Amino acid sequence: MTQVGSRRLTADIFADSHRISTQLALRGRVLSDVLNDTSTSYLELDIAYVSRIDHPGEILADYALSIVRKDRLSFVVIASGLEMALKQNQATFTYRRLWPVFTTVPYFEITGQIEAPTNIDLRALMAVGVERFVPVFNGTASLSMNQAIQFSGELILVNKTSVEVMCIGDKSSQ
Amino acid sequence: MATILVIDDDLDLQQMLRLMLQRGGYTVVTTGDGPDGLAKAKVLKPDMAIVDVMMPGMNGYQVVRKMREELDLRSTVILILTARAQPVDREAAIAAQADDYMPKPFAPNELLAKVNELMANRGMTQSLARKTVGVFSLRGGVGVTSVAVNLALAFQAKNLPTCLIDLKAGPGHVALQLRLTAKTTWVDWANGNEATNDSILKALTRHDSGLEVMAAPVVPAITRPPLDRITTMINSLQGKFVRVVIDLPSTWGPVAQTAIGSADTIWLVLAPEVGSLQSTLGTLRALKTAKVPDEKVELIVNQNMPRPGLAQSAIEKALGHSFKGKLPYDENQNIALGQGAPLLLSQPDSPLAAAIEALV
Numbered sequence: 369m370t371q372v373g374s375r376r377l378t379a380d381i382f383a384d385s386h387r388i389s390t391q392l393a394l395r396g397r398v399l400s401d402v403l404n405d406t407s408t409s410y411l412e413l414d415i416a417y418v419s420r421i422d423h424p425g426e427i428l429a430d431y432a433l434s435i436v437r438k439d440r441l442s443f444v445v446i447a448s449g450l451e452m453a454l455k456q457n458q459a460t461f462t463y464r465r466l467w468p469v470f471t472t473v474p475y476f477e478i479t480g481q482i483e484a485p486t487n488i489d490l491r492a493l494m495a496v497g498v499e500r501f502v503p504v505f506n507g508t509a510s511l512s513m514n515q516a517i518q519f520s521g522e523l524i525l526v527n528k529t530s531v532e533v534m535c536i537g538d539k540s541s542q
Numbered sequence: 543m544a545t546i547l548v549i550d551d552d553l554d555l556q557q558m559l560r561l562m563l564q565r566g567g568y569t570v571v572t573t574g575d576g577p578d579g580l581a582k583a584k585v586l587k588p589d590m591a592i593v594d595v596m597m598p599g600m601n602g603y604q605v606v607r608k609m610r611e612e613l614d615l616r617s618t619v620i621l622i623l624t625a626r627a628q629p630v631d632r633e634a635a636i637a638a639q640a641d642d643y644m645p646k647p648f649a650p651n652e653l654l655a656k657v658n659e660l661m662a663n664r665g666m667t668q669s670l671a672r673k674t675v676g677v678f679s680l681r682g683g684v685g686v687t688s689v690a691v692n693l694a695l696a697f698q699a700k701n702l703p704t705c706l707i708d709l710k711a712g713p714g715h716v717a718l719q720l721r722l723t724a725k726t727t728w729v730d731w732a733n734g735n736e737a738t739n740d741s742i743l744k745a746l747t748r749h750d751s752g753l754e755v756m757a758a759p760v761v762p763a764i765t766r767p768p769l770d771r772i773t774t775m776i777n778s779l780q781g782k783f784v785r786v787v788i789d790l791p792s793t794w795g796p797v798a799q800t801a802i803g804s805a806d807t808i809w810l811v812l813a814p815e816v817g818s819l820q821s822t823l824g825t826l827r828a829l830k831t832a833k834v835p836d837e838k839v840e841l842i843v844n845q846n847m848p849r850p851g852l853a854q855s856a857i858e859k860a861l862g863h864s865f866k867g868k869l870p871y872d873e874n875q876n877i878a879l880g881q882g883a884p885l886l887l888s889q890p891d892s893p894l895a896a897a898i899e900a901l902v
Contacts, residue, residue, distance in 0.1 A: 378596075378625035378646070389596060389626050417596055417626075423770070425634030427601045447627040448647060516735050516768075519628050 377452040380445040380519060381411075381436060382509070384474045387424045387519075388436065389417040399446065399453040400525055403438055404499045411436045421475065424517060438500070442473040442530040443509060445521040453523050454503055468537050469504060472512070473530040480507030480524060488536060494528055501525040544661055545586060548572045549579030549605060550594035550623070558650075559592065566654045576600030580608050587614050590661060593640070595624035595631070603638040610639045616672070619660045623648075633737035637774045641781050642739065674776070674786040676805035681821035682792055684813040685844045687715045688875065688884075690789035692895065693809070695886040696902045697785040698753040704785040705746065707756040707776070709801055711766065714758020716789055721882025722747050724757030728775060731756075732767030742778045751887060754783070769800050776804040794828055802834060809866070811842045814851025819860055826861060840866035842901075847871065867901045869894055 377399060381388040390413045394402060402411065416434035417427050446453045466481040467488060482504055484493055493502065507524035511517040546568045548559045556572040563570045571586060573579045576597050583591060591609065595602035602622055609615045620642075622635040627645035635643040644656055677690040687708075694706035707728065708716035717724050724747040731745040746754040756779070779786050788805060791798045802808060808829070812822040822841070829839060841863050845851065848871050858864050872894035878885045885895040 378627075380626075380628070391596065391625065415596070415598060417601065424628070425630035425637070427595070427603065430596070430598055430601060432598060445628075447625075447645070516733070517630060518735065519630075 377449045378447065379453075380447075380521075382421075382442045382445070382476070382519075383436075383440060384442065385421050387419040387421060388413070388434070389419070389427075390415060390434075394452060398451075398455050399444070400455070400499075400501060400503060403444070403501045403525060406500075409438055411438055411441075421511065421517075422514075424519075439527070439529060442476065442527055443478065444501075444525045445507070445509060445519045446523040446525070447521040450522045453525070466505065469534065470537065471504070471526060471534040472532045473526065474532070475512055476509045477512050478504060478507055478509045478524055478526060480504035482536075484536075490534060490536065494531065494534065496528050500528055502528055502531075543567065543569050544589040545569045545571065546590045546592060546657070547579065547583055547586060547588040548592045549574075549576065549597070549602070550592070551575060551597045552594070555594075559653075562650050562654060563657065566657065568657070576602070576605040579605055583609055583615055583618070584612060588618055589664065590619040590621065590657065592621045592623050592657075595622060595626050595635075603634060606635075606638040606640050617664070619664045621656065621660060623653075629735070629737060633770070633774050636737070636739060636778045636781075637770060639777050639781070672780060672784055672786075673807065674780055674788065674805045675807045675809055676788040676790050676802055677809045677811060678790040678792075678798070678802070678825070679811045679818075679821065680792055680794060680825050681812065681818045683846075684811050684818055685846045685869075685875075686792065686811050687719060687789050688879065689809065689811055689842065689844060689869065689898070690787050691716055691719045691884050692886045692898045693902065694753055694785070694787040695751055695884055696895075696898050697787065698751050699886065699890075699899075700902065702784045703752075703754075703782075704787065705754045705756065705779045705783040707779065707786065707788045707801075708758035709772075709788050709797060710758040710791055711797070712759035712762035714760070714789070716755060717747070717757045717760075719879060719882060719884060720749050720753075720755065722749060722755060722757065724755065726757075727759040728756045728772075729759045729763040729767055732771040732775065733765075737771065737774055739778050739782070742775055743782065758789075766797065769796055772797060772800050773804065776801060780804070794825070799832060802829070802832070806838070808834070808839045809842045810839055811844050812857070813844055813846050814854075814857060815847075816852070819852065819857060823861060826863065836863075839863070842866055843868045845869060845871040846875075848873070867897065869897045 376391040413434040417430045463486045469482045504524040508520045551574045560570045593602040620640040622640040622643045625646040632643045679686045697704040708714035726745040812818040870893045885892045
């Protein structure tokens with residue numbers, strides 16, 4: 369079905385204490401490529417709506433020009449628009465599957481699914497070499513100290529350098 | 543033909559909405575920023591406004607709040623349309639006093655169905671001015687809950703869709719007086735994860751009279767739910783019901799103050815005795831300090847004991863405030879309370895029921 373209002377990618381960028389809502393014109397690129405691009409340490413935003421994390425629905429202010437340090441943001445939530453956030457059907461030489469994941473970053477718990485080889489290697493997964501952000505599908509990020517505050521999306525791009533704990537679990541198949 | 547004002551800084555979206563809504567039979571006016579939208583709304587007095595949130599300068603919530611401050615725009619249906627699509631954003635939209643919320647992206651037929659539904663609801667309640675009455679006393683035992691229950695039933699009996707909120711932290715007695723078993727209380731809702739209009743409506747318990755009740759817990763709540771949740775709940779119910787009656791907590795705390803801020807009128811209930819008079823005097827001072835307008839406060843004297851108490855003139859002189867009404871002693875009241883059958887329903891001709899009817 370045709371969807372209206374989906375020309376730009378809306379993303380919620382989370383740092384430790386703030387939520388930045390923005391609408392990105394990616395000019396043919398996908399968001400994960402932009403975030404993983406090591407040629408620049410910053411993400412420039414055309415517009416930024418700033419909220420504090422304890423009142424994340426309240427917009428404190430908006431700014432026409434903003435810049436985010438990619439290494440200091442914790443994660444990015446994409447509620448919808450997966451095709452603009454991540455390249456689809458990347459060819460791999462290994463069998464891959466979706467793994468349930470629980471991970472923590474400062475102040476937040478994130479659950480969802482990650483795509484990884486059947487013989488998953490968490491050390492390899494967490495290596496920052498090529499990709500700084502790990503995609504978590506159908507993810508939910510909840511504030512650790514107030515579980516009523518939740519952010520869900522088709523995709524959450526989690527900054528590996530912010531990850532404190534990552535747990536892979538699949539109890540249902542054990 | 544109904545007029546819809548679209549306030550969205552995305553010009554493509556504006557055009558699409560215009561076409562879509564015009565095909566649906568509406569007259570559409572569009573604008574790309576909040577201040578201009580507000581100015582147009584004041585002139586046009588549209589039947590509905592569709593407002594984006596993420597607009598530079600003045601965001602959608604600010605626009606909605608400003609619109610609601612305008613008396614002429616209070617009956618305008620407001621639909622928030624936003625790409626900020628998280629539950630907290632839905633909550634923020636309701637807190638800003640929007641009637642509903644729709645996340646972007648959306649399917650055209652979904653939006654049109656939502657607009658048609660909201661306009662149909664508006665048609666039903668358009669001719670009725672909405673009102674919220676908070677029933678209050680800092681003195682226990684003066685009959686606040688009984689007054690609130692009978693007042694709500696009196697509104698409902700006049701075919702005014704009414705919701706009664708028992709805002710006690712617990713134990714609340716509204717459900718008891720109406721002989722209702724509530725599965726969900728306002729504390730359950732406020733501490734829950736979902737803050738949508740639907741979740742609020744689902745938390746209500748319906749009485750046979752048609753009155754909807756947001757019950758209080760029987761076991762007192764250990765932690766106070768977030769205040770913004772209370773505002774969200776009241777705002778949402780104010781949008782859905784023509785009358786909202788709030789049985790306010792009997793302590794001067796943040797919950798009572800938040801609810802008082804949302805009410806149009808405060809029925810300050812007192813009994814004609816010295817202790818109650820002293821509490822009422824203190825309450826009036828506290829309300830004044832909290833900048834609650836004097837005209838918002840109406841004194842109701844409830845003669846809740848058989849022996850005559852202080853004279854009306856003495857009370858009025860002591861408080862510097864005249865009565866809105868006096869509720870007579872009614873021996874049937876105790877029986878009604880025990881049976882869970884409020885006088886307004888079980889004995890509508892009784893003196894107390896008749897006195898409350900006369901005040902509505």
